[in-house]
Structure formats: C-alpha cells, structure tokens
Amino acid sequence: MAKYESLVAQIKHQIESGVWQTGDKLPSLRKQAEQSGMSLMTVLHAYQMLESQGWVTSKSRSGYSIAPRMENVTTSPIKAIRSIESIDINDFIFDVLQATRNPHMVSFGYAYPDPSLYPRQQLNKSLVAAARDLSVSNALDNLPPGNDSLRSIIAKRYAAKGMNISPDEIVITAGALEALSLSLQSVTQPGDWVIVESATFYGALQTLERLGLKALFIQTDPKMGMDLNSLEQALQTHSVKACWMMTNMQNPLGYTLSDEKKRALVELLQRYQVPLIEDDVYSELYNGEELPLPAKAFGHENIMHCSSFSKSLVAGFRIGWVAAGKQALAIQKLQLMTTVTTSVPIQLSLAHYLSTRNYENHLRQLRRKLHLRKQQTVKCLQQHFPSDVLIHVNAGGYFVWVELPKQVDTLKLYHDALAKMITIAPGKMFSSMEEFSHCFRINTSFELTEPRIRAIKMLSSLIQAQLNHA
C-alpha cells in the first residue's frame, strides 16, 4: 500500500467511527504532514483521493472538511453517481486515436494487442480458402444477420462455456462497437438515461454522444468494479433505459467481476427490468485456469452480449457479434439502415479459421505471451516511475491503469509525450468528468524493447517534471 493510501484508509476509518462528523475541518496539509511524518505531497494526494471519493469537500482557502453522508445507502459516498446530460468527447478521442496510426510512434496508447501476435499465416490460409468458397449462393447472402456457419460456430463456442445461445439470436456486426451501438439503440430513445462505468470504454461515451443519450456514471473501483449499492441507487432515482458494462478485464481499469458479483448484477438489473449491454471483448485473454463467464451466463433475459475477434485474433477484420436475445430482429433492422452487413469473404474466412483447431492453440500462446509481456512492462514501470505513482495491475488482458498524484495533468502528459513520439491513453478519454485527469492507460502487449524502455524513462521524466512544477 502506498503511503498516501494508508492515510486515506486511516481517515476513512475515523469518519466511519465518528471521529470526524459532517462539516468538521480536517487538519491543514502542513499540520497533517507534521502529525503523520509524511511529505506535504503525500498528504495532498490523500486528501484529493478522499475528495474524489466523496468523503471530504474542499473550498479554496478554507481547506478540507467532512462531506455529508448518504442516507439510506450504506457506504457509497455521495459522488459515486454523477450524471451528465450532453456528452462531447468524440473529437478528442479521434485525435488521440489518429496519433496511434503513425508506425514510428511508441504506442502505449494503442487499443489493440501488438499486431505481430496475430496468427497471420493461418489467417492468410483461411482468406485463401474463403476466396475459393465465394460462390453465387453465398454472394446472395449479404444481408443481416450474417453468415450462417459463422453464427453457428459462435453458438457452439457459447455452448462450450455451458451457455445455451441459439444461432438465431446472433447478429454479425462490424466489430463489437457496431454490436454495442446497435444494441443500445434498440432499447433507447434520444434523451434517455443510460448507466455506464466511470471510468468506461470511450466507445460507450461516443455512442451516448451520437445517440443523444444522457449518462449516469457509477464510480468504479480498479479492483472491485462497480459498487452495486450505487448502481441500485441510480436505478431507484432515475428512469434508466439501459446499462452498458464490461464484466471481464474492464477497459480501462482492468478488473474482472467475480461470479457472485455478476449474478448479483444480473438479479439487480432484472429486478428493475433494465437491459444490460455487455461488452465482453477481452475475456479470451484471461490469465489463470478458467475463462471468466459473461454476466449473460447468469441470466439470459434482457442481456445483449457483445464481443468480437478484434482483440483475441486480428484487429483489422472488423467482425464482431451480439447475442441479442429478443432484440435480435430489432438489431438486424437497425443494421440494415446503416451498414447492411459485414464483408462476406471476411465472414467466410473467419468461419473457416474457427472451424480448425488453430484458434485454441493461438489463444493459448497469445495468453502466455501477453502475460509475460505485461509482467515485464509493469516491472519496468515500477522501476522507473516516481514512487507515488499507483500502477493498477489486474489479471488478464494487456492494459495497465496508472494513477498519478492528483496534481499531474495526463492531458498535458499526453501532449508532451506525443512531441517525443510516444502515445498514451489519457484519463480524459474514459470519462466526461474530470476525475481521471491524473490517470492514463498503458498497453503492455508489445515486446519490451530498448526503445520502449527508453520511452518509459521519458514518460517518467515528463511526470517528474510536472511534479516538480506543481
């Protein structure tokens, strides 16, 4: 536990045990530093953390005082739910992602795994096989819901997890993003409230922006995920039309919900009859014995389970799907109005590839390599980053969430790094709030070469420079 964290825990405990009451002023930074023997910076970091979690409030010149507690709701702090009526983030995300196109960049901000991990030769063979298969009859098949064999293979992969999903409820889409976006559209109207995590995948924010939806952000812990009490509070206080969540290796924070929590989540949403749009694109990249199940495994009803092959196989094919239950037809109709369907030869080539045993072999290798590279990269980050930087590492996937002292602005860090040909994914991408302006996401899927180590050192000195100026 970092020093500031122990101070945070200590003060929380004091508030809960009644040492501090609502309105009480906390000791000044200087006084607290003297009392605790910690640096001024560490105390500031702790106070800011308490503030961001809603335990204290600050007013300029008058210091930090204890925030009013929530009534009825047990431990969820007041800022656990935040609402926003108009999202405007796409321009920023566009600029950040465009920067990753440059092959000369050291792309810590890249969204996909290192492309050199794709099974290119085997994919090539499947493309060739699909080319041979391209017949008149499957040429006619360019309408939703997509290729029959591919949908049937996907259904069989669900069956292997013990999930009973009919091919009839599966719609093939242009990556998971189209699946998520059509799913959300099928159950909402502009102006509706939608629940999302905070921090959340930026695609959720973009889709809310595009569809004119209002967001309820539920505070989400980098280890434990969403607080279900806060979720229920949001369901009680707002007419919520959908909930968009990642249950496995959440992007950007990295946590995987436990089976118990998934079950509780599903029960809660069913009680309030709110559809769940489940983004589950990383679950094949687990690390450990068992593939984590999606929430949909704990109750089919009203859950649209969205996934793709973009993270586990190859990014550029743009093939995803949704297991949409009773929304399957509505989603097909929405798809017909926009993209019609995805490329037929690519669907065929995936069907070919997946019907061989290559995919399981590939996944085993991919998991091992991603795990190894993450370990190496994290070690390097720990070695070079300032000691009051918090590196949140979770099992599986290839993202690491880095939390800097509150006074560091990762948007500035992003621009400074860009000038040095390094990209990061700044916290601003993952929320419409300012609460992650001191965080960023790092892609650990690339080999830790010398240039990458140098880039980590460079990031570190850019961070240090900000800390020195603060």
Added chain:
Amino acid sequence: MAKYESLVAQIKHQIESGVWQTGDKLPSLRKQAEQSGMSLMTVLHAYQMLESQGWVTSKSRSGYSIAPRMENVTTSPIKAIRSIESIDINDFIFDVLQATRNPHMVSFGYAYPDPSLYPRQQLNKSLVAAARDLSVSNALDNLPPGNDSLRSIIAKRYAAKGMNISPDEIVITAGALEALSLSLQSVTQPGDWVIVESATFYGALQTLERLGLKALFIQTDPKMGMDLNSLEQALQTHSVKACWMMTNMQNPLGYTLSDEKKRALVELLQRYQVPLIEDDVYSELYNGEELPLPAKAFGHENIMHCSSFSKSLVAGFRIGWVAAGKQALAIQKLQLMTTVTTSVPIQLSLAHYLSTRNYENHLRQLRRKLHLRKQQTVKCLQQHFPSDVLIHVNAGGYFVWVELPKQVDTLKLYHDALAKMITIAPGKMFSSMEEFSHCFRINTSFELTEPRIRAIKMLSSLIQAQLNHA
C-alpha cells in the same frame, strides 16, 4: 404512347390553354369514354394519372375537377412537392429484402446484379494477394479514413474523368449506404428538412427514418428526372439542409440527368447553399459511348459524391466511399463512433484488384452482358404483360420500372408472387407516399432462362387477375 397517355396529354394541353379552369368539373368517366371511344378503364387510368400529377382533384361522388394552379411557378403541378414529417418504412423493406435471400426464389426484386457476373477468379487472386500483404504496419491502419492505396486509386479514377479529387477528401466506408448516411448526418440535425426524389432509393428513406429527418419529396419523371422548378420552389419554401439524389441511372426509375441538367442542379443548390449528397453507384454500368459524369464534376463545392464497388464489381465486399470535400473530417469522426472502419484485408484486396487492368475489362464485359440481358427481359415483358402496362426502359443499369394501371396494387402483387417463389420490388419501397402503389421494379441482370420466362408469365397472370377483379 399508351391510349390513356394520349388522353392525359390532351387534357393537360386543354388545361394549359385555358379550356378548363380551376374548379371546372371534367366530364364523367362514362361521358369521357363515350366522347373518346376509349374504355372506361382507360379513362379512369388517365384521370388517376392527372390526379397523381396534381392537375385534377377528385371528391367521392362529385367526380374530378381541375386543381388550382401554382402561382409564380410555371408548369409544376401542385403535388410536385410533398412533405412528410415522420418516415416509417424500414420494417417493410427489411421483410422484402429478406425474401431475396432465398436462393430458390426467382429474384426480380433483387437489388444487385446477378452474382455470376462477378469476376470471381480474379477477385480470389486479389484476396490471396491481400492475405500475403497483411503486414504489421497495415494492421495498424484500421482507422478512418481507410487504406491509403485504395483512396489514391479512387482519386486516380476521378482524375481519369477529368475530376480533381484529392485522396484526402476520400473516406472508405461500408458500402455506399454508410457513405450516404454519414454524409447526410454530417450536415443535418434531427428534425431538419431534406429533399429526396419521388420515387427514391429506399436507403434514403431508411436513413431519413433513422436520423429523424423530415422529407420533401420532389416529383420525378421516369425519363427526365426531377423538375428543377419544383426543386427551387421547395428550396424557397422550406429551410432545406440537404438534398439526396441520384443523377445517373436513378434507382428505381432508371433515368440519367443530362449534363445541362446536372449543371443547372449544381448551380441551383449552390445558390441556396444546400449540400448535395450524390448517390452514384450505377454510373459504371452505362450503355453507350461515354461514362456519364456525376453532378460533382460540375461544381465541387458542398457535394458529397458517394459510390461503391457493390454494383459494378462484387456485392458482398461492402466497400464504398465518399468524396466528401470539406466534410471529410466530420465524416471520419462520425465513422469512428459507429463502425470505426471497414475490413483491412478487403480494402487491400480491392486495392490490388484495381491496380491491375482487370477492372476495365470486367466493366466492358459487364456492360455488354447487362445490356443484352435487359433487352431480352424487356422483350419478354412486352410480349407477356397486358398491353396497358407501361414499361419504362432507360439506357444503362439493370432495372426496369413497371407502371401498371392505377387500380393494380403491387403490394398485393408482391405477396401473390412471393407465394409462387417470385420476388419483385413493389413501389411502396420507394416512397412514403402511396403514389407508386401501382408500380414495381424489375431486376433484368439475370439470364432469361426458362424458369424466369415462366415467372414473367406468372407475374402477368397475377396482374391480369387483379385487373379482372377491379
């Protein structure tokens, strides 16, 4: 000219020359039949045609009377512009298109050319070549605006037509429909007025429905296209935010605007500063000496030129583009929020195919075959269809627009034909108005085999049955 058409022309002339004044009653059907020596049915057909064009109005029991003339506007009849505030057509189109998926259907309703006309072998070779080309660097390239080589090849094809389009303004999309839909979205807000043809491509209606836009339908002649006076009137009377049109081999009517008309159209829209979204997916399928130019060739400003390879090369690849001018960046940002980009290997394979000479050879053959098959199919239609059926045949493309006597309901015909394993594209697909309920579109790109001839005879007897019952 059909009999009823000469009566229509005669009465129009009489109205224009002042024989009939606003409010005057036309002779009753029976009286007109006696006077002209025509059948009651022919007179009814003529009166209904005059009504649909806005020259006369009818009230139950009191017969037909002369409609009020437009003031200021020269010859455009009052019903040349119709507005509708809420479009609801997608469910119907979905059902019709799904029926064409069945390979056992005789698909006169099919939207694409006969898939056996695709250069499958050569496309296969390009898919194989693309598979080999799939490198780490182009795997990184999965963001808008799409593959650089493909955009540069498309720009060179514009240059060959004498058009100066930079690759920078080209965005690769999932077929032309995504290009059209993103273009429209980039210049409108929900509730805005948009001008479309009547009849129009159903994709325009679906997009208006999805984006919550209001439609101004401008009456469109199967030979001459849109009446520019009516267009100007619509521009004068409504705050129009965009105009969506097909200038070459319009779907479903088949006409190609003359260069003069295209120039006048562009000037008119520029005068009112209304962006043109130009759907130009059939122009490669011209018949004659010269490729018809798009309207964008007559004035770049504010014209988004959308096309694809789905009609001229292969349907299932789902690759289109827009030459978007100053909207190119806005369109890329919208794409990032929905489908991100189109499949990388498919873009590469098209770039490979197009950089060989195969495409021009293929197009030459395709044009010749489509022309031949259309001639044969039209001959067969003329031979078997009742004589008061109007078959609108235009140069190029592979659609024929069939206009039946007004009392025939082509929605019923569609359902009757479906039961006999024949699909047609009924008029209801192409307008939110009822004015084309007696029309349908026929795909003439398939070889005129015995089963197809039998299907034409079956259609004919289904039409005759309706005429007999009317």
